[in-house]
Amino acid sequence: MFLRLSVFTIFGLGLLATAARAQDSATRRLPTRWDLQTCLDYAKKNNIQLNSLRLTARTARQNYLLSKAQREPNLQAGVGLTYTHSKNANPVVGGFQTQSSFSNSLNLSSGVTLYNGGYITNDIRQKNLEIESANLNILQTENDITLSITQAYLNILLAKENVVYVQDLVNTSLAQVDQGRKQYEAGSIARNAYIELQAQMATDKYNLVTAQSAVRTNKITLKQLLQLSVSDSFDIVTPDTVTSKEAVPALDQVVATALRDRPEIKNGQLGIEISRYDLLKAKAAYLPILTASANLSSGYSNNQHDDYFKQLDDNFFQQAGLSLSIPIFNRRVAKTNVENARIAIEQSQLNLKNVQTNLALEIEQAYINVVNAQGQYDAAVEGLRANQESYRIAGEQLKVGAANIVDYLQQKTLYTQAFQVYIQAKYNAALSIRIYDFYMGIAVKL
Numbered sequence: 001m002f003l004r005l006s007v008f009t010i011f012g013l014g015l016l017a018t019a020a021r022a023q024d025s026a027t028r029r030l031p032t033r034w035d036l037q038t039c040l041d042y043a044k045k046n047n048i049q050l051n052s053l054r055l056t057a058r059t060a061r062q063n064y065l066l067s068k069a070q071r072e073p074n075l076q077a078g079v080g081l082t083y084t085h086s087k088n089a090n091p092v093v094g095g096f097q098t099q100s101s102f103s104n105s106l107n108l109s110s111g112v113t114l115y116n117g118g119y120i121t122n123d124i125r126q127k128n129l130e131i132e133s134a135n136l137n138i139l140q141t142e143n144d145i146t147l148s149i150t151q152a153y154l155n156i157l158l159a160k161e162n163v164v165y166v167q168d169l170v171n172t173s174l175a176q177v178d179q180g181r182k183q184y185e186a187g188s189i190a191r192n193a194y195i196e197l198q199a200q201m202a203t204d205k206y207n208l209v210t211a212q213s214a215v216r217t218n219k220i221t222l223k224q225l226l227q228l229s230v231s232d233s234f235d236i237v238t239p240d241t242v243t244s245k246e247a248v249p250a251l252d253q254v255v256a257t258a259l260r261d262r263p264e265i266k267n268g269q270l271g272i273e274i275s276r277y278d279l280l281k282a283k284a285a286y287l288p289i290l291t292a293s294a295n296l297s298s299g300y301s302n303n304q305h306d307d308y309f310k311q312l313d314d315n316f317f318q319q320a321g322l323s324l325s326i327p328i329f330n331r332r333v334a335k336t337n338v339e340n341a342r343i344a345i346e347q348s349q350l351n352l353k354n355v356q357t358n359l360a361l362e363i364e365q366a367y368i369n370v371v372n373a374q375g376q377y378d379a380a381v382e383g384l385r386a387n388q389e390s391y392r393i394a395g396e397q398l399k400v401g402a403a404n405i406v407d408y409l410q411q412k413t414l415y416t417q418a419f420q421v422y423i424q425a426k427y428n429a430a431l432s433i434r435i436y437d438f439y440m441g442i443a444v445k446l
Contacts, residue, residue: 040146050145073112078106083100106312114322115288116289155427161423169207170208283338288325289324294320295317296319370436377426383421394407
């Protein structure tokens with residue numbers, strides 16, 4: 001009985017888990033085939049790091065609202081109830097007597113800061129800049145994720161194209177082994193030549209398995225970037241063509257655009273402004289603070305003979321006033337805060353300069369990469385064309401007996417190497433030009 005109950009319980013939990021996974025997939029409505037834009041849109045919406053930064057931006061917004069509220073007066077209400085029981089000496093008859101009393105107090109108070117050296121105003125402006133900075137952090141992370149996803153997507157396309165190519169080699173090898181078997185049985189080729197054809201077929205099959213494994217590995221990499229679960233089916237859309245050759249913008253133009261528009265540059269500039277507001281807030285400690293306050297209060301005690309509301313009216317108390325606090329000596333706290341704020345400004349300026357320098361160097365490296373990649377692509381196209389023709393001629397010669405197996409396999413190896421170089425150069429050129437254009441703010445497209 002216990003065993004049957006356990007089995008049914010486990011089976012039921014399994015059904016619930018399966019239903020939960022199915023419901024989760026249905027809720028998300030994930031596509032089974034993803035193009036690059038779908039990958040980018042999904043990552044920007046669902047990436048954990050980006051969503052964490054969005055929460056940081058929301059926190060910055062709340063801090064801004066809190067800072068603005070410091071200009072408004074506060075309002076506090078208080079109610080007090082007191083019961084007293086005591087023994088007192090009786091001066092008339094002597095001895096002690098017990099007494100009990102009940103009292104009730106009511107008060108309403110408010111205060112507002114009229115002047116504090118501009119601290120509240122500068123804090124509001126600073127918090128507003130911190131919102132902008134948080135949003136720029138989101139854009140900067142989106143840029144990083146965009147490039148990572150684009151590279152992973154192109155790696156899958158490269159691996160898929162390699163699979164098609166290697167599959168074609170396997171088909172060719174199968175046909176050649178079949179032809180070689182017939183020639184060997186007819187006595188037109190030696191046994192070692194036939195064995196070499198079989199060995200080449202085995203090598204091609206091994207390369208096919210390796211190429212198919214590369215596709216799966218690169219898909220996993222992209223799924224990890226998209227933060228998809230293992231159970232989600234996943235494949236990408238293969239575009240009709242991938243552009244590998246485009247006009248390369250001038251380096252100085254790209255650098256100038258990036259140093260003006262990139263979010264990391266704007267964020268560095270905001271960092272300096274935020275630090276300057278820290279300095280203004282620190283200087284406010286040298287200035288007086290003027291506040292206004294008001295208070296209303298009343299009370300009741302059963303020791304008095306008037307009724308409750310009559311006592312509240314008789315005891316009604318109103319007060320309003322101004323208070324001026326003048327700092328004279330604070331044991332160097334204000335001076336230290338001012339000096340630290342000045343140091344923070346210098347550090348922010350150094351940080352911006354470092355970001356500008358690194359960005360310019362990254363763009364220069366991207367320019368070198370795209371120029372080299374396009375040159376390598378042109379050379380790879382020429383090399384593939386030549387080796388493809390040599391391989392075709394060697395195959396024709398092998399069919400009519402004008403070439404031996406060794407010469408043919410050498411030409412096939414050269415063709416294989418040329419094709420590998422070609423597809424690597426093709427996708428390397430496609431990636432490098434998109435990275436370079438991205439620094440100019442051009443959206444990534446295949």
